[in-house]
Amino acid sequence: MTTAAPYLSVNNVEVIYDHVILVLKGVSLQVPQGKIVALLGANGAGKSTTLKTISTLLRGERGDVTKGEVQFKGERIDQLTPNELVRRGLSQVMEGRHCFGHLTIEENLLTGAYTRSTSRSELKASLEKVYHYFPRLRERRSSQAGYTSGGEQQMCAIGRALMAKPSMILLDEPSMGIAPQIVEEIFGIVKDLNSKENVSFLLAEQNTSIALRYADFGYILENGRVVMEGAAADLSCNEDVKEFYLGVSGAGRKSFRDMKFYRRRKRWLA
Amino acid sequence: QPAEQYIALPSYRVGPYAAGGSGFYGGIIDYFNLVNLSGGVNGVKISWEECETEYNPSRGVECYERLKTKNGGATLVEPLSTGVAYGILDRLAVDKIPMTMIGYGRSDAANGKVFPYVFPLITSYWNQAAAMIKYLGDKEGGMAKLKGKKIVHLYHDSAFGKEPLPVLEALSKQYGFELIKIPVTPPGSEQQSQWLQIRQAKPDHVILWGWGSMNAVAIKTAQRNGFPREKILGVWWAGSEEDTVPTGDAAKGYSAMTFNTPGNYPVMDEIRKKLYDAGKGNMADPARIGSVYHMRGVSAAILWVEAMRTAQEKFGKGKRITGEQMRWGLENLNVDESRQKAIGVFGMLPVVKTSCDDHEGSGAVKVQQWDGKKWNAITPNWIVGDKALTRKLLEESSAAYAAEKKITPACAK
Amino acid sequence: MFMNFFFEVLIGGLLSGVMYALVAIGFVLIYKASGVFNFAQGAMVYFAALTCVGVMDKLGVSLWIALPITVAVMIVLGLAIERVVLRPLVNQPEITLFMATIGLAFFIEGLAQLMFGAQVRKLELPIEDVPWQYLMDHYNILVSQFDIMAAAVCGLLVTSLALLFSKTKIGRALRAVADDHQAALAVGIPLQRIWAVLWAVAGIVALVAGLLWGARNGVQFALTFVALKALPVLILGGFTSMPGAIVGGLIIGASEKLAEVYIGPMVGGGIEGWFPYVLALLFLLVRPEGLFGEKIIRRI
Amino acid sequence: MTEAQMQMNEPEAHFGADASAARRETGPVILDLKNISLSFGGVRALTDISFDVRQHEIRAIIGPNGAGKSSMLNVINGVYRPQQGQITYRGEVRKNMDCHAAAKSGIARTFQNIALFKGMTVLDNIMTGRNLKMKSNFLMQALYWGPARREEIAHRIKAEEIIDFLEIQAIRKTPVGRLPYGLQKRVELGRALAAEPEILLLDEPMAGMNVEEKQDMCRFILDVNDQFGTTIVLIEHDMGVVMDISDRVVVLDYGKKIGDGTPDEVRCNQDVINAYLGVACS
Amino acid sequence: MLYREAGQFKTSYQADGQIFPIMQDRIALLALLAVAIVFVPLLASPYVLSAILIPFLIFSLAAIGLNILTGYAGQLSLGTAAFMAVGAFASYNFILRIPGLPVLVAFVLGGLSAALVGIAFGLPSLRIRGFYLAAATLATQFFVVWCLTKIPYLTNYSTSGVITAQPIVIFGYNFDTPDRKYLLVLAVVAVMALLAKNMIRSNVGRSWMAVRDMDVAAEVIGFRLMRTKLLAFAVSSFYCGVAGALYAYAYLGTVEPEAYNLDLSFRILFMIIIGGVGSVLGSFLGAAFIVLLPVLLNVVAHSLTLPTSVASNLELMVFGALIIFFLIVEPHGLARLWQIGKEKLRLWPFPH
């Protein structure tokens, strides 16, 4: 990874929840400017925790960063408030939607622009852009978010982050609960923003195939450690990745129906 | 190590009633200090310990239990709180510690045969209620004139406010005035509807049986409803500076009962000179010397010191007396005029003379009126109500208590 | 005559209701911003009023000088509360924050009395609490001029706060915070700053309430209890609504007075303590979120 | 395109290619929905939808976001009451059924936004699933003695079986709030299974999982279906999964039914392709 | 010495379902009980017994009651003292009016009366939630106290509404000294705490927690909301009722309805929040905190020879500050702090 100086870098971070649960055991990763980096890993590997560490949202969940540091645009950010981070252009889409249930979809989107002090018309333009990306949201714009469907909420959460016009977005499982067509569209949007507006992305994703298809680099997290990293293309050629993350073994893709045994993944590191 | 007479003071100086508490206990401690400065009671100095109860029964009980065993054992206790007093009532006889309830608590406790360790000194609520009616009757020009009059009893809706009802009801029957009972839900910070009702009823007198912030609100609300304050007569818990000062001019003309004649007394001068000028006063604000609560505290302390003196006469001068002996002292108190003169409080409190039958010892009160700046006594003489009536009630009520508790009434030795 | 009395009770009740609303507004402010019931509001009312008269006393200055000093103190208090109490408790369960405000209440009560003593004090505002002669003479209806002023002040406060919060960015942000602290942080809402500002504003509202209630009842510890009067108002009007506080206040004020006067004597009186609660409770059975409160979203 | 990327595109290209071969025998219709319509204020979530579910089959519901899939499940288990329509369950027309009655009659489900009891441990969560089978009253439970205790242990054994089955032994005593998303989904399945339901409604059970975990989940679902004969209604956005494991698929769009049939039929339905799949069938 | 789970294998679910699955805990608890039953009455001064331990135990019981409702069933309530009052005044009336009624039976009847009142006032909880419910439960508080002051029958026509608890005599044995009262209270509290723990680990308890955590889901699973919530109200009020009776009979002796005022409700609420919402152990820890801390502060403040009013105010401030401090350190209360301590101990000497 020498193409660009790291825009965001996480250095050897260790995180403990509730004073006793050690979750991240020295995670380091870099996101170069203008690149898309995928963070892969099984359930509970610590992807969300890594993202929350970067966005300093960990504090509210009784998690502590006990070691390491995070730098964004060359400055340490681990002591900043999330608000300050958003101002500096770093936004996060949290896992599990987290829409403001009592606000309408449109109000939800507008809160996304809280840090921007722009004119009404610019705001309107941003709003239009989000509606352009997610037409479904336009239809539901005046319903309370709490009453919209799961997928609609997910779109709302992503749209809300876009409203801040960030230069770097942390996406936590954007594809969860989204219809396949829209998933493609979301990643299309990611690519679009990336290439047209030079927005960098760090995305935690379970849908490995699509994530590696759009990402430039990838990190694989296991049990709170980075066990593999590399260019997305290299990763997707790796036999282990193919088998355990992409579901294609030597003999090609197998039907879900025919998985006769629970397969146990080989662990890279214990 | 000279002997010390230790007294337990479960006091309250924070919370809703802090204003009263700090004045009352301030007065007590000021007088104790004064006595100690002049060498104590026949050489026996007084020691005391305070404990914050916040006027809360359960904390009060804890305080009592904590204080009672200290310094060789408490020989007297005064919580100035009905709830706390009830909480420790049953424990007193076991612990052999007398408790005074100066101007509050159950009126029937004046019967020493049933409540040997309880002393509702000076006056009980019942005698006070009787005295209030007496005063109102005199004001009207004779008790007979009360017939057909309307008297409102505006009361704190609690045990305290309901205590005088039997007396008032009996008297209303006897003298033929109409008694209108209007309760105020504690803490009583809103009384618009009550005062509208009062205005509607057009009473001749309003008895304000209030406590704490309820009083100021009552006076203020009377003013906003244009009800003359001259027609309002407060119980003594509604007759302190704390009740009238915050109302500003609204309280001008309002009168209330008291068992201390307002004014200046030699003992107050001494307190001012020997304590406050020397920086040893207990209250933060010297302006409160001689205020109603302070005076009441001083009076309480005087009665206790006199009880000590009396007990020492019998059980040995210059010696620390026990709780039982203190009890005897309280039961054989005689603070007459000459004694008062000697102490420098002549006229400040009525003559107090107790016996086994009468733990109250007086029952006399005065009426004071607020002139916008201070209280002034408006009855030159001490008023005593229909004591025969209150005695009857007292006998009945304490007999019922004795039966319930399986106590055989008898005088303690 | 009968009707006249009825109207007097009604008007008296409505005006008392305004006084309740004044206290309720403080609660609404904090509830809106954090979804938490601020137990310390009563203590803040007391603190503010006591500080004001305390400053007048100790420095010997007039009300007009003491007032800005007190405002400054309340702002500092708000900032300190955010910094010391709330910031470490972001994203904690509501009941935890609620408890923290209880701790805060103790602290503030202690602090107030420590600084200025526990005596009951007089507070005189330039307007007297006497019947308005004009109404008295012309309509034979009794309304205190003080109450009219209180109503005006209250109306002003509510209108300005309601305007501030209704359509602006801040209003939206507040509702967002109340829904989900974590997500609010994630979209860049400066939670800390908003809380600090709101607590400061709540402090000032407490000051206004403290001055009016204090002028009426004397500045004393019992001011902390006026919160109890505001509670039924809150549940009736909805915890999140400024107009709700006013409307709720009027309804509660009027109905409790009417009940006390017309029903009270039948059952021994003193029903004012619980009647508003029962009324509000019955009302909640129909609308569980109060008159103007936000509907509770229950969905799966 | 690199070779890897080609490979990755592949699954979508011919999912279910070999799955259609061995369809199992399914039983009679157990649940029949007729002309169901449901709207919230102005929003029409479901419009005149009819479909049936046969005993022992795996029935998938698919459709774009906001199509009304979750609402459909909510109608089936009585959380929502449709304004119109008729539901026949096990031959009886259901009237006014609330969710408690639905649970009693053997309908269990999982939720799209996990609805576990966050403050309780995994074991306790699974035990709650057995509540309808518990007979002893609270006094006996308070004494924890005799029948109450025996009953508790008997149910505990059942719960442990489920825990073994789902391979979550290690986290039995962990509060579920602390678990990662994927495991929570599994626990939720466990809770539904604990009720030994006749019909199991699963709302996106595989969202947020990687391929391997999805494979595990599929296995669980298939095993439940095989071993206990449980009928399964499944909502899922992963077409690979849907096409592979379901027997019949109903497709919703904007609250309307636009397709119904075997995976292969649905896959080649032009409406479905337009509205949802986006890829023509091969 | 070592606090470990390792090596303790459970061979049956019964063993695993025990209240204290770790052996060291069981031993510690038994030791604690032994000390409480045998040594405390021998060694503790009457002050400690009657002013600290008895109220501590009584408040713990009330806190368990409130914890059942608020901590386990998730229904925030501010009416605890009212239920305690019902328990006390009902017991008083039962003993008064049914000659020869055993005191313990009267306590149970008092508890049952409280349970009935609890059910009545629990009905709104079917529609109202959260702080709205909390504010609405204040209606209970004010209404019950009002009834007690207004209905003379309830206070046996005592003019001022004050009642005096009858002596506690069980099988001819008079519980009149602090140590006897203490043992009685201890027995009642221990038994009821055990029953509470049992309920919580069986289906009722799970139904409460399910309703607390997500009521819609609980309903879908088959719990009946109404029954579950009302049962929680009933059981909780029963506990509070018994605690209230003990408060009158074993502690205060003579009480007025005002003794069960809002202040008391709040104190009990403080206890469970400080101790730990949804934890029986927390109820005890919280009660200890709220009973002991003011005493401790009082002693400390007064030994500093500060002017009393300053000391009293400082005491209040420190009390408030400590509450906030503990919440910041551990929002889930002392019980969780205790648990984390144990978890650390289990891992010791390794940090994680």
Ligand SMILES: Nc1ncnc2c1ncn2[C@@H]1O[C@H](COP(=O)(O)OP(=O)(O)OP(=O)(O)O)[C@@H](O)[C@H]1O
């Ligand atoms: N608030 C918390 N308290 C305690 N433990 C937690 C907390 N949040 C997460 N954990 C633990 O941290 C580990 C990592 O969780 P994390 O959510 O980061 O995983 P993830 O990789 O995002 O998983 P998923 O793919 O399921 O979202 C898990 O084992 C989880 O149990």
Ligand SMILES: Nc1ncnc2c1ncn2[C@@H]1O[C@H](COP(=O)(O)OP(=O)(O)OP(=O)(O)O)[C@@H](O)[C@H]1O
């Ligand atoms: N309780 C409700 N009140 C108002 N609208 C609702 C409610 N429940 C669902 N809706 C609306 O009905 C529509 C269908 O919602 P539903 O949750 O059934 O969609 P879905 O098919 O499950 O979508 P997804 O795949 O995104 O989960 C959505 O537009 C949603 O906003």
Ligand SMILES: [Mg+2]
């Ligand atoms: Mg995650």
Ligand SMILES: [Mg+2]
């Ligand atoms: Mg859905």
